[in-house]
Amino acid sequence: MTVEYEFGGPLGAAAITFGLPLLLFLFAFGCNDVAGCPIPSILPSRPFTWANVKADTGLLNLSLSDFISWEAIFITVAYYVYGLCLWRILPANEVYGTKLVHHGRPLLYRFNASFASVVTLAICAAGTFLKGAHFAVWTYITDHYVHLLTANILISYILSAFLYMNSFTVDTKYPNRDLRELAAGGTTGHMIYDFYIGRELNPRLTLPFLGEIDIKTWCEVCPGLTGWILLDLAFVAQQYRNYGYISDSIIFTAAVQAYYVLSSQYNESGILTMIDITTDGMGFMLSFGDLVWVPFLYSTQCRYLAVYPVHLGWMRIAAVSAIFVLGIYIFKAANNQKHMFRTQPNHSAVAKLSYIQTRRGTRLLTAGWWGIARHINYLGDWLQALPFSLPTAFSGYILLPAGSAVLDASQAAIPMLDGRVAVQGRATGWGIIFTYFYVLYFAILLIHRERRDDAMCAKKYGDDWKEYKRMVRWRIVPWIY
DSSP: OOOOOOTTHHHHHHHHHHHHHHHHHHHHHHSOSSSEESOGGGSTTSOOOHHHHHHHHTOSSOOGGGTOOHHHHHHHHHHHHHHHHHHHHSOOEEEEEEEOTTTSOEEEEEEOHHHHHHHHHHHHHHHHHHHGGGOHHHHHHHHTHHHHHHHHHHHHHHHHHHHHHHGGGOOOSSSOTTOOOBOTTSOSSOHHHHHHHOSBSSOEEEETTTEEEEHHHHHHHTHHHHHHHHHHHHHHHHHHHHHSSOOHHHHHHHHHHHHHHHHHHHTGGGGGGSHHHHTOOSSHHHHHIIIIIIIIIHTHHHHHHHHSOOOOHHHHHHHHHHHHHHHHHHHHHHHHHHHHHHHOTTSTTTTTOOEEEOTTSOEEEOSTHHHHOTTHHHHHHHHHHHHHHGGGOSOOEEEEOTTOOOSOTTSOEEEOTTSOEEEOGGGTTTTHHHHSHHHHHHHHHHHHHHHHHHHHHHHHHTHHHHHHHHHSOOSSSTTTO
């Protein structure tokens, strides 16, 4: 039997499993509120020495306590327990997913992430009203950012290890009474690859008081997404503590990202048709992605703006807002059209749209949004993400100590309340490595996801898929890709 690998096979899986956490540490220390973004020691005009790197990152003693804290681990675990309690006690929608391949029956899912986020944000709003920018949640996040990053990385590794070992208890004589299945691509026999991809498709855990928890969907829509908003708000508060005001750029960025999160959580049952849920196992790829990558990478723009505020003005705000709204429109209009075509084929909005009747009995839409590109919704999704980075402008800054003279009067020096000065200077443009990384990564992710979907559909539909691709030529971006 030929094994089909993704992500570069076992070597690629190993590189991602151990490389991505290191990348996030590089982001945390390489773009900071100690010396600059990027740190001056990696700029061409400054000698690259270990002594300079330690000084620029604040790691002068380079001890384990710089990275890990038992207090932060305890607080992080408490955050997860708190989230699980909200998941259990708050009202929820119960929805059936797609039918399991080996059982012919669907699993029941419990969704209330948006409700839980509203409760959490209401608590934080009350704390901010009482304590302002010095509310303990905001100061702890920014003061212990690296410790919290480490704690979440450790949790993702531990969870992945548990899921990997527990997957060997799945009864492979289908159907089994527990409705447990192994993921099609997660049983290659190569430990690191299966650990990364995930062996079990829909792992569930039963805990006292909490009952049965679907680990994959809870991780996908609850702790990481809500954590992303909390990190953003902590950085908004940090900017106020740094400068005594809040810039329009960080307000805009935090607002559109919060909308993105809350909208996703409000429509969370939609994930039940996504490849993450229907096909991928629950391993390190999803554990790390949901719990670490999403909150800590996606909040990079607000973390940057907390230290170097950018003032956009109404014209630029209107421009980036237009891009964001366009992305939302394309994404929702395309997805709604597909959903209506599947569930209400006789509705006047889709009844006259052309399609291919496949030999499997299903229909492939070849008109409307889906006649423009095979994954036009991905274009809308990417356009929603682009305004996350645009408010950081041509990013990069250097932090000068209190009392420093700014030699070039033409460059805008921004005084901080603690006496330090933030200036772009020779760092101008270098910060895009950090603030625009998400946009580039997300484009690669969507292209990879489209390629995976194309390969699966080719197997599923055969010649009908070839005909569909002939009729709908473009993959994501019309006339370009």
